[in-house]
Amino acid sequence: MDTRVLKYFLAVAQTNNITKAAEQLHITQPTLSRQIMDLEAELDVKLFDRENRRLQLTKAGIIFQQRATTIVQLLHQTENELHQHEEELTGEINLGSAVSSVSSYITKLIAEFQKLYPNVTFNLSDGDGDVLRRQLDEGLDDLVCLLEPVEAAKYNFLELPVREKWGLIMLKDAPIAKYPTVTKKDLYKLPLILPHRSIVRDEVSDILKLDQTRLNIRATTSLPGNTIALLRNSNYYVLTIKGVYDNFHDPDLAFVPFTPNKSTGDVLAWRKNTVLSPAIKRFLQFVNEEIQES
Template sequence: METRVLKYFLMVAETNNITEAARRLHLTQPTLSRQIQDLEREVGVPLFDRQSHQLHLNAAGVLFKQRAKTILELFEHAKQELVSSQDEITGVINLGCVESSVGPWLMDQVASFQAHHPAVKINLYDGDGDSLRSQLDAGLLDLAVLIEPVEAAKYNFLTLPVKEAWGVIMSKTVPEAKLKAIDQATLSKLPLTIGRRPIVRDDLAENIKLKRTDLNVKVTVNLPSVSKALLLTGRYYHLGIEGVYKQFHDDRLIFVPLVPATVSGHLLIWKKQQVLSTATTAFLQTITGSKKF
């Protein structure tokens, strides 16, 4: 199967019309029809439901569309990684980062790196830890910055010099907003929103000497920003890091730390047994000095 055929398939999936897709691809309609039919024979199932002059993806086609996009993204990434010259480092780094206080620090590293390697392009992605790990595992990211802990058996990692205090983000109108800190007894009574990443929730629960079942979790979120409207009602409290509170930039909210004080660090991770591109290796060296990877 050639990558151009995947591009043909995606164009037909976008237009739902062979004639229009052929026009955009500068092909004849019979040629494109034959290419799609050959693709369906190769994968072993029909990918479209055909009605008159219209084609619509069936269930198999929807799944194949997702995989085709991933294949083409990986192919383009591989081509970019292989681009190099004797005079300078080139290529692309796909870098993921959680929403936290680590963002400004990481952007300083990106700016410093590109000042020395201007031919390297960096694609930045934000998300929660689970989505970033999935992209890393699929090869769509080269590196990702997560809140610790991570699954040490799967990833290499660097510890970054940015720490986060854990606490509760809430409306200033609720009684708990007057507290200097939130203890275990108070926390166990609050209707909480919390991030969905299980390993972080388990580590936090252990640190504050509470079982996950002791917490009154009402809503789990992938990105904390979506829970802001809930917090402003005064009926929900977000158990999270101070960096999230700072990103809200909303004077109607307040961050109250946990007691005993609970702090987590950040880790820059990449897959074990992964062959790093020249650009990615250079970026890691920017952060750590001359260490080899």
């Protein structure tokens, strides 16, 4: 299958219109229509429903769009890696990170690295641990910043000098906002928003010796922005890391840590058994040197 045809398909899927897609691709409408029909014939599936001169993806078309997007992105990354040279470092690094204390740390390192190697660009993304691992496993990210623990059998990683303190985010006028710390007895009395990932909930519960069946869980979430929006419209309390609170710089919010103290480390991870580009290898070396100096 010609990757050019994949790009044709993605253009049509984005515009839902053969004529508009043909204009974007600088080819004729009949040529594009024929390429799409040939693609459907090759796959032996119907990718588009054609009604009222407007195209809509079928269920098969939606699945194929996801796979085609991944293939085209990986092809682009591969082309960039093949054109990298050790003598004059160039290329792209796809790096994902959670919204946390590590965000500030890793972006400072990126800025310092680009002073040395201005021809290396970074494509940055964010998400929770599940999203970041999936992007790493699928090759969409080269490196990701993750909270510990990580699967040592799957990933190589560098331990970063960043610790994430766990506690509750709340409105600043909440009854316990002036408490120095929050205990598990306090948690049992509060309406909570918890992390979506069960592994995180279990780890915090283990440290605090929590009985999760006694918690008043009102919602789970993986997106800090949604979490804060929900908090603003309720009297809920968000179980999360202080780095999320720090990233919002919101004077209407407060953070109270747990007792006993609970903190988690951050790592910079990459897949095992994969060939790293010169840019990625040099960046990892740079990060490791910074870690050793700190």
